[in-house]
Amino acid sequence: MTELTLEDIAKRAGVSRSTVSRVVNDSPNVSIDVRKRVLKVIQTTGYQPNIAARSLASQRSNLIGLVLPRSVSSFFTDPFFPHLTQGIAFGCNNNDLTLSLFIVGSKEDEEKIYPRISRRGLLDGVLVQSGQMDDKLTEELIKSSLPTVIIGRPFTSEGVNYIDVDNVRAAKKATEHLIKLGYKRIATITGTPGSSVTEDRLEGYKQALTLSGRMIDENLIAKGEFSENSGYFAMQQLLPQHPDAVFAASDIMASGAMRAIFDAGLRVPGDVAMVGFDDIPLAATTQVKLTTVHQPITRFGVQAVELLQDVITNGCTPARHIILDTELIIRESCGANKPRR
Amino acid sequence: MTELTLEDIAKRAGVSRSTVSRVVNDSPNVSIDVRKRVLKVIQTTGYQPNIAARSLASQRSNLIGLVLPRSVSSFFTDPFFPHLTQGIAFGCNNNDLTLSLFIVGSKEDEEKIYPRISRRGLLDGVLVQSGQMDDKLTEELIKSSLPTVIIGRPFTSEGVNYIDVDNVRAAKKATEHLIKLGYKRIATITGTPGSSVTEDRLEGYKQALTLSGRMIDENLIAKGEFSENSGYFAMQQLLPQHPDAVFAASDIMASGAMRAIFDAGLRVPGDVAMVGFDDIPLAATTQVKLTTVHQPITRFGVQAVELLQDVITNGCTPARHIILDTELIIRESCGANKPRR
DNA sequence: TTTGCTCTTGGGAGCGCTCCCAAATATCCG
DNA sequence: CGGATATTTGGGAGCGCTCCCAAGAGCAAA
Numbered sequence: 132m133t134e135l136t137l138e139d140i141a142k143r144a145g146v147s148r149s150t151v152s153r154v155v156n157d158s159p160n161v162s163i164d165v166r167k168r169v170l171k172v173i174q175t176t177g178y179q180p181n182i183a184a185r186s187l188a189s190q191r192s193n194l195i196g197l198v199l200p201r202s203v204s205s206f207f208t209d210p211f212f213p214h215l216t217q218g219i220a221f222g223c224n225n226n227d228l229t230l231s232l233f234i235v236g237s238k239e240d241e242e243k244i245y246p247r248i249s250r251r252g253l254l255d256g257v258l259v260q261s262g263q264m265d266d267k268l269t270e271e272l273i274k275s276s277l278p279t280v281i282i283g284r285p286f287t288s289e290g291v292n293y294i295d296v297d298n299v300r301a302a303k304k305a306t307e308h309l310i311k312l313g314y315k316r317i318a319t320i321t322g323t324p325g326s327s328v329t330e331d332r333l334e335g336y337k338q339a340l341t342l343s344g345r346m347i348d349e350n351l352i353a354k355g356e357f358s359e360n361s362g363y364f365a366m367q368q369l370l371p372q373h374p375d376a377v378f379a380a381s382d383i384m385a386s387g388a389m390r391a392i393f394d395a396g397l398r399v400p401g402d403v404a405m406v407g408f409d410d411i412p413l414a415a416t417t418q419v420k421l422t423t424v425h426q427p428i429t430r431f432g433v434q435a436v437e438l439l440q441d442v443i444t445n446g447c448t449p450a451r452h453i454i455l456d457t458e459l460i461i462r463e464s465c466g467a468n469k470p471r472r
Numbered sequence: 473m474t475e476l477t478l479e480d481i482a483k484r485a486g487v488s489r490s491t492v493s494r495v496v497n498d499s500p501n502v503s504i505d506v507r508k509r510v511l512k513v514i515q516t517t518g519y520q521p522n523i524a525a526r527s528l529a530s531q532r533s534n535l536i537g538l539v540l541p542r543s544v545s546s547f548f549t550d551p552f553f554p555h556l557t558q559g560i561a562f563g564c565n566n567n568d569l570t571l572s573l574f575i576v577g578s579k580e581d582e583e584k585i586y587p588r589i590s591r592r593g594l595l596d597g598v599l600v601q602s603g604q605m606d607d608k609l610t611e612e613l614i615k616s617s618l619p620t621v622i623i624g625r626p627f628t629s630e631g632v633n634y635i636d637v638d639n640v641r642a643a644k645k646a647t648e649h650l651i652k653l654g655y656k657r658i659a660t661i662t663g664t665p666g667s668s669v670t671e672d673r674l675e676g677y678k679q680a681l682t683l684s685g686r687m688i689d690e691n692l693i694a695k696g697e698f699s700e701n702s703g704y705f706a707m708q709q710l711l712p713q714h715p716d717a718v719f720a721a722s723d724i725m726a727s728g729a730m731r732a733i734f735d736a737g738l739r740v741p742g743d744v745a746m747v748g749f750d751d752i753p754l755a756a757t758t759q760v761k762l763t764t765v766h767q768p769i770t771r772f773g774v775q776a777v778e779l780l781q782d783v784i785t786n787g788c789t790p791a792r793h794i795i796l797d798t799e800l801i802i803r804e805s806c807g808a809n810k811p812r813r
Numbered sequence: 814t815t816t817g818c819t820c821t822t823g824g825g826a827g828c829g830c831t832c833c834c835a836a837a838t839a840t841c842c843g
Numbered sequence: 844c845g846g847a848t849a850t851t852t853g854g855g856a857g858c859g860c861t862c863c864c865a866a867g868a869g870c871a872a873a
Contacts, residue, residue: 136829147853152831160851183533183593184829186524187858194572208753213554220575229588231535231572234561247570252524252859359757390759412549416700418731477859488823493861501821525859528828593829 135178144172155180186252194229195439196248196257200268201235208358209383210411211428212260215282218432219258225433226440228255241268249275256443258435261285264325278442282435284327292442294435294453298328301424301457302335302378303342305406308422308459309376310343312467314404318351318374320365320384332380332408348372355384362387370395374403376465382407382414382423389417389464400466410460422465425458476519485513496521527593535570536780537589537598541609542576549699550724551752552769553601556623559773560599566774567781569596582609590616597784599776602626605666619783623776625668633783635776635794639669642765642798643676643719644683646747649763649800650717651684653808655745659692659715661706661725673721673749689713696725703728711736717745717806723755723764730758730805741807751801763806766799 137155141148146165153161154169161169172178186192197219199212216232223230233248235241245268248257256278261269264286272279273291281293309317319336322329337347350372353365362384369377370391379385385407392403399405399419407414410425438453461467478496482489487506494502495510502510513519527533538560540553557573564571574589576582586609589598597619602610605627613620614632622634650658660677663670678688691713694706703725710718711732720726726748733744740746740760748755748764755762775794782792802808 138829148830149832149853150851153852156831162851165851179587179591181528181593181829182591183524183527184858185593185831187522187528187860188829188831190831190858192524197573208551210549210551216573217575217577220573221577221581224575224577224581224584227584227588229572229574229594231570232538232557232561233570234558234565236558236562236565240562240565243565243568246520247568250520250523252522252526253570359754363757387757390757393759413700416704416728416731418734479859489860490823490862491821494822497861503821506821522859525828526861528830529859529861531828531861 135176137180140169140172140176140178143176144169190252192253192255193227194231194254195223195436195443196231196233196254198233198244198248198257198259198268198272199235200259200261200263200266201237201241209381209409210413211381211409211426214411214428215260215432218429219436220432221429222433222436226436228436228440235268244268245271248272249277256280256439258282258439263323263327278439278447280435280439280442284331286327288450288452290448290450292438292447292451294431294438294455295327296426296431296455296457298331299335299338301408301426301459302332302380303339304335304457304459305408305424306336306339306378307343308461308465308467309378309404309406310339312376312404312465314376316348316351316372316374317376317378318353318369318372320353320355320362320369320377320379320388322380322384323356324354329380336378355380355387357381357384359383359387359390363391366391367395370397376400376404376406378406378408380408382409382411382421385421385423385464386413386417389419389421393418399464404466405464407464414460415462417464419464420462422462422467423460425460427455427457431455476517478521481510481513481517481519484517485510531593533594533596534568535572535595536564536777536784537572537574537595539574539585539589539598539600539609539613540576541600541602541604541607542578542582550722550750551754552722552750552767555752555769556601556773559770560777561773562770563774563777567777569777569781576609585609586612589613590618597621597780599623599780604664604668619780619788621776621780621783625672627668629791629793631789631791633779633788633792635772635779635796636668637767637772637796637798639672640676640679642749642767642800643673643721644680645676645798645800646749646765647677647680647719648684649802649806649808650719650745650747651680653717653745653806655717657689657692657713657715658717658719659694659710659713661694661696661703661710661718661720661729663721663725664697665695670721677719696721696728698722698725700724700728700731704732707732708736711738715744717741717747719747719749721749723748723750723752723762726762726764726805727754727758730760730762734759740805745807746805748805755801756803758805760805761803763803763808764801766801768796768798772796 137148137151141151258280259269260282284295285291321333353369355361355365366388407421407423410423414421414423478489478492482492574585599621600610601623625636626632662674694710696702696706707729730740748762751764751766755764
């Protein structure tokens with residue numbers, strides 16, 4: 132039952148291999164009753180086409196890869212990535228694609244994985260989570276002939292397909308919100324240095340301040356690295372500067388920052404207001420509910436898959452970019468609403 | 473350069489297709505200088521064998537699947553799963569396997585995904601995250617001829633390969649720890665009903681109490697579902713019963729429970745002690761650092777892959793089980809150590 | 814030199830599909 | 844009703860590899 136081939140089905144249905152193939156692949160030009168007959172045989176036998184054979188003959192595997200380079204170590208600490216992965220998985224489900232996951236753990240992995248990814252006949256294309264500078268793997272992938280879509284704005288965007296949210300605009304909106312609420316000393320906690328997300332969110336923060344006629348105070352900019360702890364420590368550094376509001380480049384860091392604020396015996400938003408980024412589920416359940424930038428994360432994943440699909444079928448010129456918009460979700464931590472407690 | 477075949481390499485090296493194949497696959501019986509010559513051609517041309525062709529000819533794809541059934545919705549809210557996925561990915565990297573991910577989002581997905589998984593020629597085997605009752609997908613997979621390893625104790629373990637941690641023993645240890653510390657009214661917050669993890673952890677809790685000569689008080693057992701919020705609500709239910717300690721079946725729920733305790737104006741561990749389960753990174757960074765059961769999660773993933781590999785190469789009889797042990801990590805929330813603040 | 818062995822090498826067959834072209838059949842219209 | 848055209852069907856070739864068997868090479872012992 133498992134070992135049936137096209138030819139077997141053909142024999143049982145009294146038609147040729149080609150006809151069965153047409154039925155399986157929904158090609159037109161098969162008469163209605165022949166199609167019915169074949170379909171019935173397929174149904175009763177439980178025939179499944181052999182994927183390896185199909186891939187070989189059609190030069191198409193319907194497999195795409197999701198590559199998480201070593202620089203994306205926050206896959207495990209930041210809920211953003213599991214959500215994104217889920218979105219991508221949904222995108223694959225919708226497009227009859229199978230998703231394979233390449234998590235680069237170490238330098239040795241990197242060297243073993245690259246050949247595996249680029250082996251012909253395995254993947255139709257890859258999605259690369261990137262936006263980190265000097266990422267050798269990403270660069271190799273871009274240069275290769277494999278259809279590639281970068282998730283996150285790459286540093287060299289020349290001729291590269293990518294999808295990203297408009298981080299500059301989002302950070303600007305978030306910061307402007309704090310400005311409008313009348314905060315005077317607005318600080319920021321940045322993400323991991325050397326990544327485009329970090330740069331863009333910082334840029335948006337600066338633009339908002341500058342546009343409102345303020346100076347950028349470097350003392351109000353603290354470096355984090357997208358982890359809870361880094362948010363905590365960054366906030367501890369910030370506290371002596373007496374900020375009255377903070378824009379954190381991720382919810383996880385905002386949560387760490389709030390912990391630091393509480394530990395210092397201060398209140399949110401009373402003493403320090405807080406705005407995060409991502410809108411992960413945690414944001415709605417922290418002690419003081421977090422005002423944050425909502426990313427359309429499932430849609431993000433789905434669109435990434437669709438973009439890749441497009442590149443696979445239509446070639447990669449011209450390079451395509453998709454920039455998604457975000458939304459500011461106002462909860463308690465910014466002080467715009469009275470906290471409920 | 474991408475389109476090279478075995479035959480091309482053979483021609484350039486002045487040998488036959490078979491010989492090149494032997495070199496590529498590290499078979500013995502190739503003379504040293506021929507091997508060197510072929511290797512050199514491969515190196516300079518950048519030849520990569522075509523995976524689809526190899527799969528078709530060898531009936532082996534070196535692709536394994538990780539299936540997350542619909543019941544595992546906590547993939548996105550509980551950091552446990554990303555970690556496990558990472559462990560599995562490492563296992564694959566070590567064994568020259570490629571991992572493909574099947575996340576079932578909806579009922580329709582379920583029906584579309586199963587055929588995709590069971591298609592011949594695609595996967596050599598699957599890892600199924602399960603331990604949920606009445607999981608149709610899991611049952612079908614077990615019945616299929618595809619080598620399958622269940623992650624988590626399945627309800628019908630007859631003839632089924634699985635890997636799990638010893639949840640009963642771990643929960644027992646955690647509860648006994650609270651007993652030893654002299655707590656009198658020890659409550660528990662359970663996981664999602666109908667899953668073996670939930671049952672086993674509850675069982676361990678009960679065993680510990682019974683062994684110490686206590687009665688099981690159903691009022692001290694609150695149902696959660698492995699999310700932060702559910703821990704919060706479960707704790708709110710528990711609070712009127714005045715427990716002096718709580719064993720939560722996951723760190724995320726423990727964190728929610730602590731939030732409820734703080735909201736009620738009580739302290740941890742002063743008023744209520746807390747022990748969690750999983751030892752996710754969050755556990756070490758909560759306001760009051762969490763005493764919890766550490767799971768060897770990366771090793772878990774790696775061993776799951778190795779078990780599957782074993783089943784693939786040696787067949788699935790007899791069924792194999794791996795049960796891993798856990799470790800209790802004592803921090804602040806249980807009151808064994810003086811909290812630092 | 815011949816025989817018998819081992820080690821190395823080459824080539825045929827085949828994995829199960831798709832794709833193309835040609836043959837067979839149906840359909841249309843003057 | 845015949846010829847032109849459209850639709851349906853069949854079969855060959857080929858995708859790039861592995862696996863098997865047989866032929867060739869090399870060598871030692873008789």
